[in-house]
Amino acid sequence: MKNFMRGRLSLWLLLSLLVMANTPAASSFQQMTQDNPTTLLRAGQDRKTALKVNEAIFQAVGFSNTFMVVTNEGNVIIDTSMPFNAARHKQLLRAENSGPIKYIILTHAHGDHTGGVAAWKEAGTQIIAQRNHTEFMNYQTRLAGFYAQRNAAQFSLPVPQPRDWAGNYGANIVATALFDDRHEFKLGDLAFEVLSTPGETPDHLTVWIPKYKAAFVGDNFYSSFPNIYTLRGTEPRWALDYVQSLNKVLALKPEILLPSHGEPVYGNAEITRQLTRYRDAILYVHDEVVRGMNAGKDVWTLMREIHLPSALDVGESYGKLSWSIRGIYEGYVGWFDLKPETMYEQAASSVYPDLVKMAGGADAVAKLAMERVAANKPVEALHLTSIALAADPLNRAAIEARLKALELLRDQCRNSNERGWLDYSITTTKNKLAEKK
Ligand SMILES: [Zn+2]
Numbered sequence: 001m002k003n004f005m006r007g008r009l010s011l012w013l014l015l016s017l018l019v020m021a022n023t024p025a026a027s028s029f030q031q032m033t034q035d036n037p038t039t040l041l042r043a044g045q046d047r048k049t050a051l052k053v054n055e056a057i058f059q060a061v062g063f064s065n066t067f068m069v070v071t072n073e074g075n076v077i078i079d080t081s082m083p084f085n086a087a088r089h090k091q092l093l094r095a096e097n098s099g100p101i102k103y104i105i106l107t108h109a110h111g112d113h114t115g116g117v118a119a120w121k122e123a124g125t126q127i128i129a130q131r132n133h134t135e136f137m138n139y140q141t142r143l144a145g146f147y148a149q150r151n152a153a154q155f156s157l158p159v160p161q162p163r164d165w166a167g168n169y170g171a172n173i174v175a176t177a178l179f180d181d182r183h184e185f186k187l188g189d190l191a192f193e194v195l196s197t198p199g200e201t202p203d204h205l206t207v208w209i210p211k212y213k214a215a216f217v218g219d220n221f222y223s224s225f226p227n228i229y230t231l232r233g234t235e236p237r238w239a240l241d242y243v244q245s246l247n248k249v250l251a252l253k254p255e256i257l258l259p260s261h262g263e264p265v266y267g268n269a270e271i272t273r274q275l276t277r278y279r280d281a282i283l284y285v286h287d288e289v290v291r292g293m294n295a296g297k298d299v300w301t302l303m304r305e306i307h308l309p310s311a312l313d314v315g316e317s318y319g320k321l322s323w324s325i326r327g328i329y330e331g332y333v334g335w336f337d338l339k340p341e342t343m344y345e346q347a348a349s350s351v352y353p354d355l356v357k358m359a360g361g362a363d364a365v366a367k368l369a370m371e372r373v374a375a376n377k378p379v380e381a382l383h384l385t386s387i388a389l390a391a392d393p394l395n396r397a398a399i400e401a402r403l404k405a406l407e408l409l410r411d412q413c414r415n416s417n418e419r420g421w422l423d424y425s426i427t428t429t430k431n432k433l434a435e436k437k
Pocket residue numbers: 021022023064110112113219260261
């Protein structure tokens with residue numbers, strides 16, 4: 001993995017601009033649980049041909065897929081993957097049909113779906129997006145500096161130099177046609193319906209082709225519990241939006257389901273089974289959080305208490321339940337935890353040095369942290385080392401205990417995003433140890 005990373009550095013540098021989505025590409029749960037996010041980005045790189053879904057629909061496989069729908073008057077592209085995939089995807093899909101590109105439809109404005117627009121756009125190509133596309137693009141551009149740092153960390157990339165702030169409304173809007181709830185058009189003899197289906201993002205849409213009973217559902221469905229809160233930071237992704245949008249897709253009774261990450265699902269019975277379970281899992285977690293909030297429970301308690309019943313266990317290889325629980329809680333009511341000290345600017349860490357002094361110094365706290373590692377309580381060990389390092393930032397025993405705790409967590413980790421952040425933390429902790437020598 002490390003050698004791969006070094007060899008492909010220029011490629012990976014590109015990604016810091018792109019990976020706004022945090023969504024999985026792997027075709028199977030098994031594959032995703034083994035991988036960290038950087039590995040997921042390689043999905044489909046070795047494929048020599050596009051996947052033929054039926055006589056008119058083709059899929060170029062990647063971390064994020066590109067779809068082409070062929071008609072007798074030109075073609076429609078649905079999602080465009082990332083810039084580093086675009087040329088390869090275009091080559092694979094053009095090999096199937098080289099007709100003009102009349103429309104590009106963007107299921108949402110994350111960079112792993114919009115990244116290849118420039119590669120596909122021809123003179124006269126219409127680019128269709130949902131109305132919220134404009135604000136969502138502006139939101140991402142507004143915080144581009146923040147996200148560049150977070151993405152660099154999660155994908156083990158060098159942190160890019162900060163660029164000038166583009167302002168609140170500085171995004172380059174590529175869409176040429178925006179719709180609110182529903183948009184229909186015909187190309188040749190093929191009818192397309194484009195439906196607003198918020199979930200992963202507020203501008204998320206689903207493409208429906210009645211003739212083939214094919215639904216292109218973007219990132220509202222993949223093979224893990226959804227990333228309702230993603231660690232790189234996100235505005236709230238509303239659980240009830242996912243539920244309503246999944247209901248909208250279920251009502252279409254699709255025979256082909258085409259997610260933008262992963263593989264197609266065929267047959268209405270199987271699609272209904274998978275989408276229903278997915279919807280019910282999201283609704284279950286949402287309702288348990290709301291029930292707990294109304295009962296006066298705090299967010300930490302709910303993060304520990306809420307688990308999916310086995311019938312709804314869709315896996316947590318990408319989105320994680322505990323993060324989603326906190327995302328739902330704080331999405332609804334924000335950060336205040338009823339503790340009066342939280343109203344003020346002094347963080348809890350302002351008194352850590354005093355506590356460390358009373359405990360007999362940073363070494364003593366580091367020793368306790370090591371005992372917690374030995375007792376398989378790595379998160380408690382991390383808290384303790386944070387306290388020790390607040391008093392003595394270069395304390396070697398504390399840094400070593402921290403490294404051990406992080407490595408233990410990584411060994412036990414079954415979630416690719418979590419693994420990305422643990423790898424990042426392990427690297428920075430090792431660097432600190434090397435600095436110390
Ligand atoms: Zn995506």
